[in-house]
Amino acid sequence: MVPIRTFFCQLHEAFDALDAAILGKGAIKKSKMGNPENGRRAEGDQQRLQADLMNQVGGLFENFLSKPPPPNIVDLWKEHERIRGHLNEICKIQSEMNASNDSTIERSPELLSAFIAWADQIGIQRDGVDVVESSDVGGYGLTANKSISKNTVVVSVPRHATMSLDLAKKSSMMKKAFEQDPIVQRMENVALALFLCCHRLKSDSKWKAYISMLPRQFSSPLYFNDEDMLKLKPSPVFEEAMLFYRTVARQFTVFFLTVSRNEAFEKARKASKNSNTEPPILYNTPFTMSNFTFDLYRWAVCCVTTRINMIPSETDKTKDGDVKLIPALIPVLDMANHEFVNEIIDEAVAFNTESDTAEIVATRGYESSKPVNIFYGRRSNAEHLLHNGFVPEGHNSADRYKLKIGLPRTDKNFQQKHKMIFDLGFAGWYESNIFMFDLANNIKSEQILLAALKFLKVRFELLEKTYGEIKAGQNSIEKNIEGLKLGELAILNRAKNYCEEYEKAILNPTKSPTKKPTEHVSRSLAKKSAEV
Known part of the structure; x- marks a missing residue:
């Protein structure tokens, strides 16, 4: 049995390196097409x-999405509004062009019946579970019968x-994209989202019954309006959500501009019957300038980020020759x-290589009529919200808080601070922006250690105050934001208290005769490292 690892779609982290290869250095020229x-x-x-x-589309890319995101959170929000x-x-223009839109078609008992009939016919087996509508989650789920x-x-x-990456690669619609497009080649999750877009628009798709039962909208920040997005402040997720939205918008513009070449190619081919011009890479897809919309692409990205699992590929291997998970x-x-x-449990979802099937295995007993759920994995509340569209109820032992400490080059003491960072062991600090640092073992001077603790304690106190009173959520989005912030406040409070205890252990070592301060701190850091 090969465990299926749920795939995180950290789309914004991998995209920057591809811009030059995909788009070149030149700006996109605006169309000068006019009325005949x-x-x-x-x-x-x-x-x-x-x-x-x-x-x-050209203006959106040229003025905003072809450039790095603003480093300042205020400017990032202004850019977000412009995007x-x-x-x-x-969207308005595409609607005028009669873009087909089935987003208003809600899931229904009739569509569910058609989906179950399709699943039975295609060979999906269920033993003791039904797919039912669940008011608890505002959607559908599995229930024991x-x-x-x-x-x-x-x-x-x-x-x-x-619907796997292997299948997408075999598809005539996507074959050329896998051969020539750097995004599709390197970003498997994006490729699968694009493949899903194809089948949503394909009227005779094999997957029509399945797609009809996928949610039409999501509670992910990709679907937040401006008001909901602002409610995330002062959580670090506010910035992450804007960057995620920005990345998906950028991918949409790149793919749209590729789709726009289809019509130009068609006109050129009609004008010259002997044209040897190679068709565009998305020419065999059902995409047109009117139906390839941001709503369609955003929907597909959310389907992938919220539902994706990894299975062993039929053909692809890793560099070491092992079976690759796709x-x-x-x-x-x-x-x-x-x-x-919170406890360690067996994998509920796995791939059985003998029967070549993906399976859900009950990790405990279930009574009839009870929901049959699975554990999505150890993730922070922020990761759950960004990539699953919800925040788990109750205490999350895997929750974390991303503390952002800036070092702008305009700082008058930049060189001294830069040297201190190197001296403390952050040799590659400019290449990455996330570190785990053990205060007890890396800082030998008690004076510097106390100064560091004071700095962190004050920072945690200030951050706590910025949250103010957290209002009780009145809808699903607000309840998720409430849970996110309550979890972050709990982490900040524990971190502040920890710094205070650490200070006392250094200043009054005789009060802890059985433990040296560094021993006490090392054990505490190991326990707290996942929380701060």
């Missing part, structure tokens, strides 16, 4: 809308019933909701 002098009015209107659309403005205009014993395989999904969407299995546990 002699043609039907409808065709002229379409030409005008296409020109407006290209100007909006949203452009995307809203793009009989008593289930521990270690029972309750769901079994054959490989051919999974991302996949797994119907029925991905209907299982999250159940948080």
Whole structure:
């Protein structure tokens, strides 16, 4: 049995390195298409809308998304508002171009029945569980229809019933993209999201019944409006959410500009019957300038980030020759909701290499009519919100707080601080922005150690005050934000108290005769390192 590791879609971290290869260094030129002098009015209107659309997308990329994000949180928010403005205009133009939109079609008992019939026909097996609507999660989930014993395989999904990266590579729609597009080649999760977009628009898709049961909207920050986004302040997730939104918007513009070449190629081919021009890389997809929308791409990204699992590839190997794990969407299995546990448990989701199936194995017994959930993995509340669209209820022992301490080059003492960072062992601090630092073992001077503790304690106190009174959430988004902030406040409070205890241990070592300060601190740091 090979464990399936739920895949995190940290899209914004990998994209920067690809810009030069994908887009080159030149700016995107705005379209100069105009109304044809002699043609039907409808065709002229379409030409005008296409020109407006290209100007909006080109302007969005050229003015914002082709550049690094602003380092200042205030400027980042201003940019975020401008990006949203452009995307809203793009959406309006595409609506005028009669873009098909089925986002208003809600999941229903009829669609659920069709999905279950499709799942049964394709070979997905269920033992003791049904897919039912759950008011607790505002969606669907798995529920036991009989008593289930521990270690029972309750769901079994054959490989051919999974929407995997292997399948996307074999697809005629995506073949050229996998051969030529750097994003699709290197970012497997993005490739799968694009493949899902293809099948959502494909009227005769094999996956139509499955796609019809996927959520139409999500509670991820990608779907937050401006007001909800601002409610994240002062959490560090406020900045992360804007950067994530920015990255998805940037990917959309790159793919849209690629799609726009399809119509230009078609016109050129009609004008010259003997044209030997190679078709664009997304020419075989159902994408057009009117139907490849930000809403479509954002939806697909959320489907991937919230539902993806890893399965062993049929063909791909790692550099060491081992079977490579690839991302996949797994119907029925991905209907299982999250159940948080603090203790170590067996893997509930695994891939059986003998039967070539993805499975849910009951990690405990279930009574009839009780929900059958799985544990999504040890993640912080921030990771849950960004990539799963919810914050788990109760205490999360894996929760963390990202403390951002800036060192701007405009600082008058930049050189001295730069040298101190190197002296403390952060040789590659400019290459990464996350560190774990053991105060007890890395700082030998008690004077410097006390100064560091004082600095951190004051920082934690100031951060606590910025949260103010946390209002009780009135809807699912607000409740998630409430849970996120309460968890962060608890971490800050523990961190502040820890610094105070550490100071006392240094200043009054005789009060802890059985423990040396450094021994006490080392053990405490090991315990707290995941929290701060």
